[in-house]
Amino acid sequence: MTRPYIKTGNSVPPPASTPFPLRPATPAYAPPEFGSWWDHLLVRAIFAIACVAAGYHFHPFELSKWVDAGIGLAFSISVFLFEIRLQRASMRRLIGAAVGSILGILGAYLMGLVLARTSIPDGSRSFLDVALLLVMTYIGLVIGASKGDMLNLQALGGLFGSERSTRRMPKVLDTSVIIDGRIADICEAHFLDGVLMIPQFVLRELQLVADSADSMKRQRGRRGLEVLQRIQKMAHLEVEIADDDFANVADVDMKLIELAKRYDGKIVTNDYNLNKVASLQGIEILNVNQLANALKPVVLPGEVMRVFILREGKEYNQGVAYLDDGTMVVVDGARRMINKTIDITVTSVHQTTAGKMIFGRLDEREAQNARPSQPQILTDIPQPRPVEQHTVRHSEAMAAGERVPRPIAPDAGHDPE
Secondary structure, eight states, rough: OTTTOOOOOOOOOOOOTTOOOOOOOOOOOOOOOSSSSHHHHHHHHHHHHHHHHHHHHHHSSSHHHHHHHHHHHHHHHHHHHHHHHHHTOHHHHHHHHHHHHHHHHHHHHHHHHHHTTTTOHHHHHHHHHHHHHHHHHHHHHHHHHHHHOOOOGGGGGTTTTTTTOOOOOOEEEEHHHHOOHHHHHHHTTTSSEEEEEHHHHHHHHHHHHTTTTTTHHHHHHHHHHHHHHHHOOOEEEEEEEOOOOOTTTHHHHHHHHHHHHTOEEEEOOOOHHHHHHHHHHHOOEHHHHHHHHTTTTTOTTTEEEEEEEEEEEESTTTTEOOOOOOOOOEEEEEGGGTTTTEEEEEEEEEEETEEEEEEEEEEEHHHOOOOOOOOOOOOOOOOOOOHHHHHHHHHHHHTTOOOOOOOOSTTSSSOOO
């Protein structure tokens, strides 16, 4: 999975003059609304202060008041982390986790009633009750969350039907698809939406290509940066820069796979090898080349199409043409039609790993029009004089003593003097 447009070596971070900003642009003015970052920060600060005050005032563990206050702060931090994790879960998973935990608590309560009728000492029975409560609640929470995607929210009478899933599913962009440039047109046509994630190591690789000594590589790198700027200006997309780096992974393709696993996302690429390796590891791939092949027009045998014969084919009397999407068309009997636009009849269509190939033959009407016309017999050319008349004149002139001028080209039947 070597990349021909990037040289190997230690990658360096892009300089401050990078044309593409490393953070997504924010709108110039956003109306204030509840639920912003400052509102969440204020609510969390109030909750943390309440936990610290409760620990300091009640000191439930019979420790120093300041130690109990620190325990309250640690408890609030753990609640914040749990909240952040829940924000990434879908509605189905949340409902499944809630139902599973309730069923687990109910099961632990029923098992506690059974233990109450046994002769187990009170201390041991209390420990078993607490242990069963924690274990059953945990098992119900985990299993309910894992099976939550199987829920059909539409069956609940539309109560959650209009609720969008909060699962992010970002699309991770590869360097090849950025340099290719067609991803911008696809996004502009709203075939891709949501979160587009650009890893920091992909930006570094793109910067190295843009700073290459080779003019061709430098042009491709700058084109990739312009494509990113174009994508960033689209309102229906959210462009994010992923700062995650994997120091123990040297290959960029493997870093893309690890990043997609971490964020549960998809990889957008044109790389055939990356496509195969990521598919084997269970990563969803969006291949722009496959999309382009799927959008090519369907051509059936027997159809008539107009093409421009560009060059000679490999076989005898063949001509080669190309469609607008790059599809090669091989035409039998079209060698004399080079640099001409003709009508052909499709005979067969072959799908190969490199793309689609169309085979056709020259239309008979075009072939008749291209045949050279028969040569005309010219009758207006003056015929040469008979040899006998020329001989008689020559003899008469010799008898009269006159000197006859010699012809420029001697007659075939007369010997020169």
